[in-house]
Amino acid sequence: MAGHSHFSPANVEEFYEFTPEARKRVITAMIIGAVLLGIGVFFLGSGEHEAAHAVAGHAAEHGGEHLSGGAVSHHETSWNPLNRLWVNLWMNGVFFSGIAVIGMFFVAVQYLAKAGWSSVVKRIPEAFPKFLYFTFPVLLLLFVFKGDVIFHWMHHGITDPASEHYDKIIAGKKGYLNFTFFLVRLVAIFTVWIVLWNMMRKKSIEEDLNGGTQNFFDMVRIGTGFVVAMGISSSLSAWDWVMSIDTHWFSTMFGWYMFSSWHVTGLATITLTVLFLKDKGYMQYVSDSHLHDLGKFMFAFSIFWTYVWFAQFLLIYYANMPEETIYFLERWEGHNKVYKAVEILNVFMNFFFPFLIMMTRDAKRTPIFLKICCFFVIVGHYLDFYQMIMPGTVGPHGGFGLVEFGSVILFASAFVYVVSTELTKASLVAKNHPFLEESLHHDI
C-alpha cells in the first residue's frame, strides 16, 4: 500500500456508492430468505407431529426424565410448531442488535482511548447501529405478542399460587422478571443506544464540514458516556433477552459471556466490511497495518470469549450443583442430543479456529486469511447464540431447517442493506479527524 503517501486528507473525500445492481442482489437475497422462511413455516406444521411423537416416546422410555432448565418441558402438550419461527426471529434480533451496537461500542472505545490508528476505518462501525432501528421493533413486538413462547417466566399462571402451573422459584423472581419492568428495560436500553449513537453520528458528520477539534472532544465525551451505558446495558440485555429464557438457572458471568460473543462478532463484521470495501476499490488508504490491528482485535477477543465461556463452564463443572449443571447437561445430553454437535462446534469455531489461524503476523495481514476467519467467527457466534437460546425455548423441536436458514438470510441481508445505505450518507474517510494523518502513516 505504498500509494497512501499521495493521499492527503484535504484532497480526498470518498463516497460509497450503493449501486442499483448491488441493491438488487441484496434485495434478491432478502426475498430468498423470506421465501425459505415461508416454506419452512409451511412445512413446520406438517412435519412436526411425527417428530413430537418420537420425542414423546423417547421421553417415556426414560421414565419421563427432563433435562431442561427452560420452558419447553413445562408445556409439552401445548406445543405450537410456529413457536420455532418466533424463537428464530427473537434469536436473530438479539444477535444482530449485538453486531449493530458493537459498531457504536468500537467507535466509543476508540474515542475514549483517543486512538489514532482507527480513524481511517471508523466510519464503517459508525454506520452499523442504524440497524438498531429495525431490530428494536422486531424485539419489542415479539416480546409483547409472543413473549410467552420465548420466556418461561411469562407462562400463564406461573406466578399465581392458585394455578396448577405455579412455580415457586419463578414467583420469587417476579420483582425483576415481570412484563412491565422488562418492557421498560427493553425500551430504555434501545433508547439509550440509539440516542447516543445519533449524537455521535451527528458530531462526526459535522466534523467533516467544520473541521477543528471541538467535535472530537465532544465525541470523546459521548463515547465515554456510551461506554458507561454499555457496561450496564450489555449485562441487562444479556440477563433479560437471553438468560431469563432459562428462568430457573442463572450465572453471574452471563453478562460478560454474551457481551464477549457480541463483541467478537462485531469486530469480525467490521473487518469483513472493510475488506469487502477494499476489494471494491474503496478505502485504498487502509494498509495491511490497519488490517493487522483489526486482526489482532479479533484474535484477542476470540480468546477473551473463550476465557469467559470456559470460566463459566469450569465453575459449574467443578461445583457440580444440580441446579447449575442442568444448563450444560441439557445442551450436552438433553433433547435427544440435538444440541451436542452445536456445543462442540461452538468451541472449535470460536476458539481453536481463530486461535490457530490468526496466530501468525502474516495471517493477520493477509486478506484471504482474515476473511475466512471473520466468516468462521460470525457463523460460530451465531451458533453460540443458537445454543444459548434454542434449548430453553424450542428444546426437542429444534434443529437446522429452512426456518433457521431463512431467518438468518433475511436478517443478514437486511443488515447489509441498511448498513450499505447508511454508509452512503457520509464520506468513508473522516477527513477532518484530528488523528487522520497519524492513521495514514500507521506502521506496525
Next chain:
Amino acid sequence: MNTTEKYLVGVYDDEDEVLHAVTEVKGKGVKIEEVYTPFPIHGLDTAIGHPRTRIPIAAFLFGLTGLTCAQFLINYTMVFDWPMIIGGKDFFALPDWIPVTFEGTVLFTAFGMVFTFFVSNSLWPGKTPKTFDLRSTDDKFIMTINMGTNKKSEAEIEEILKASGAIEVNVKQF
C-alpha cells in the same frame, strides 16, 4: 586483548538522516551490520534489510513444551502415580487442568523468551558487552560496519559514511 573484529562506527545526530543514510550507504555496496538508536525508528529494520525475527516461532515452541510438560506432570501425578477422586470427577478431569496447563504454557514461554533474548543479544554472565558508542543511549544514532565482512577499504567506507551525513567516523576494535 586478542583483537579479531574491527568496526567502523558512523555517528549521526538526526533520525531522518540516519534513515536516509542507511539506504544510501547500502546503495554504494557497503554491508551494514547494525544501527543503534536511542528510540525506535519506523521503517529502519526494513531499510537495513534485517530478516524477520524468528522469536515468535521460538515462543510457540516454548509454549508447546510448557503445555506438554504441564500435561505430563498432572497426568503422571493425578492419573498414573497416585490417582485420587476429587469432587466426584474422573481421574482424568481435563477441564480442571486447563488453568494449570495454561499457566505452564505461559511460564515456559515467558522464561524461554527471556533466555532466548539474552542469548541472541550475547548477554550471558561474564560477557563484556560490545559498546560501540555510549552516546547511542542518549542523543546519537550509531551505524556500525564490520570490516571483516566488507571488501572496500577503510578510507573508502569512511568517505561514504561522511558523504551520507555522519558527523564523525570512529574505529572500534574488540
